[in-house]
Amino acid sequence: MLPYGRQSIDDDDVAAVVAALRSDWLTTGPAVAEFEAAVSAACGDVPAVSVTSGTAALHVAYAAAGVGPGDEVVTTPLTFVATAAAAALHGATVVFADVEPDTGNLDVEAARAAMTERTRVVAAVDYAGLPAEPERFAELAHAHGALFLEDAAHSIGSRWAGRPVGAFADLTTLSFFPTKNLTTAEGGAVLATDPGLERRARLFKNHGLVREPDAQRWPDEGPWHQEVHELGLNYRLPDVLAALGTSQLRRLDAFRTRRAEIHARYDEGLRDLDGVRTPAHRADAEPAWHLYPLRVLDGRRREVFESLRAAGIGVQVNYIPAYWHPAFADLGYRRGLCPNAEAYYEQEISLPLFPDLTDADVDRVVEEVRRAVTGR
Numbered sequence: 207m208l209p210y211g212r213q214s215i216d217d218d219d220v221a222a223v224v225a226a227l228r229s230d231w232l233t234t235g236p237a238v239a240e241f242e243a244a245v246s247a248a249c250g251d252v253p254a255v256s257v258t259s260g261t262a263a264l265h266v267a268y269a270a271a272g273v274g275p276g277d278e279v280v281t282t283p284l285t286f287v288a289t290a291a292a293a294a295l296h297g298a299t300v301v302f303a304d305v306e307p308d309t310g311n312l313d314v315e316a317a318r319a320a321m322t323e324r325t326r327v328v329a330a331v332d333y334a335g336l337p338a339e340p341e342r343f344a345e346l347a348h349a350h351g352a353l354f355l356e357d358a359a360h361s362i363g364s365r366w367a368g369r370p371v372g373a374f375a376d377l378t379t380l381s382f383f384p385t386k387n388l389t390t391a392e393g394g395a396v397l398a399t400d401p402g403l404e405r406r407a408r409l410f411k412n413h414g415l416v417r418e419p420d421a422q423r424w425p426d427e428g429p430w431h432q433e434v435h436e437l438g439l440n441y442r443l444p445d446v447l448a449a450l451g452t453s454q455l456r457r458l459d460a461f462r463t464r465r466a467e468i469h470a471r472y473d474e475g476l477r478d479l480d481g482v483r484t485p486a487h488r489a490d491a492e493p494a495w496h497l498y499p500l501r502v503l504d505g506r507r508r509e510v511f512e513s514l515r516a517a518g519i520g521v522q523v524n525y526i527p528a529y530w531h532p533a534f535a536d537l538g539y540r541r542g543l544c545p546n547a548e549a550y551y552e553q554e555i556s557l558p559l560f561p562d563l564t565d566a567d568v569d570r571v572v573e574e575v576r577r578a579v580t581g582r
């Protein structure tokens with residue numbers, strides 16, 4: 207089965223991990239600082255805090271934003287559930303606003319209509335790798351005294367108006383899961399444009415431990431002393447995985463180029479096919495495409511999905527609207543809330559897209575899609 211996403215690991219990656227294993231540190235050592243510096247350099251020189259997953263990055267980012275009970279977080283339903291779940295786990299109320307019908311990205315005007323005086327964070331997702339109007343979302347959030355969080359789990363390496371993802375939002379979260387644009391096996395990062403937000407993120411991912419005597423309440427306790435002012439968790443990315451990440455980052459440009467080539471080859475092969483719609487583009491974007499979200503029209507998504515799976519094409523669906531999950535349904539969220547997101551979900555199939563896919567693989571997928579859609 208051809209998977210929909212897959213890591214690309216080369217000999218340099220293997221050597222980097224082996225070197226970390228033979229070093230003095232397995233967990234938080236020099237490889238972590240090196241990786242954070244490299245992530246920052248790839249993301250507009252915004253400081254980066256590494257964590258153990260994209261989900262941890264969201265949990266940390268909402269903590270840094272001070273999100274809690276009584277606060278509202280406006281977000282998109284067309285995302286992996288973690289974007290909403292991490293806010294809800296802090297006690298916030300999640301407010302789902304609808305997406306643009308063509309890109310599947312959170313609609314700025316829908317988000318604007320959902321803002322109240324309780325809105326603490328607007329969280330957009332760069333769906334499939336296409337940045338979600340980051341300048342307009344930053345402006346919208348700030349006009350309401352809120353923060354803009356960009357869930358860039360799909361989009362490290364993407365650019366908007368010539369600047370890299372990470373340069374725009376108060377808080378940007380990344381995922382380094384194997385199917386994403388680069389991997390550390392499990393891993394993630396939070397980018398924070400404000401030093402106060404960065405500090406809060408660093409504290410939350412390391413139990414809230416305050417080590418600087420100047421900042422402690424009881425600094426005379428002894429040289430061993432560290433104290434917790436606000437509770438946190440352990441979300442520290444180990445050196446072994448950070449070393450893999452630094453090695454992977456050297457190929458980020460090559461990954462973006464190859465992903466764009468594959469995306470263009472699918473567009474070329476499927477554009478003229480009746481009964482499907484190829485993904486929307488935006489003039490300001492140079493995406494590092496994470497997904498190729500094909501839309502299957504006329505209620506035929508399931509049928510086409512099943513025949514592609516039967517043909518050995520490991521297609522996926524991204525995503526069921528977040529509030530359809532029973533955990534949100536049980537809180538009273540009703541189907542019909544965001545019609546564009548629901549319509550998008552009902553048509554979407556993600557075709558295989560990863561750097562090691564060959565042109566012949568792509569052509570085979572195109573052929574199977576054409577066969578499944580036309581029945582010939």
Ligand SMILES: *Cc1c(COP(=O)(O)O)cnc(C)c1O
Binds near residue numbers: 286289381394
């Ligand atoms: C993958 C993903 C996450 C979670 O990242 P993990 O590293 O799998 O925890 C969050 N948001 C979106 C949009 C994702 O695609």
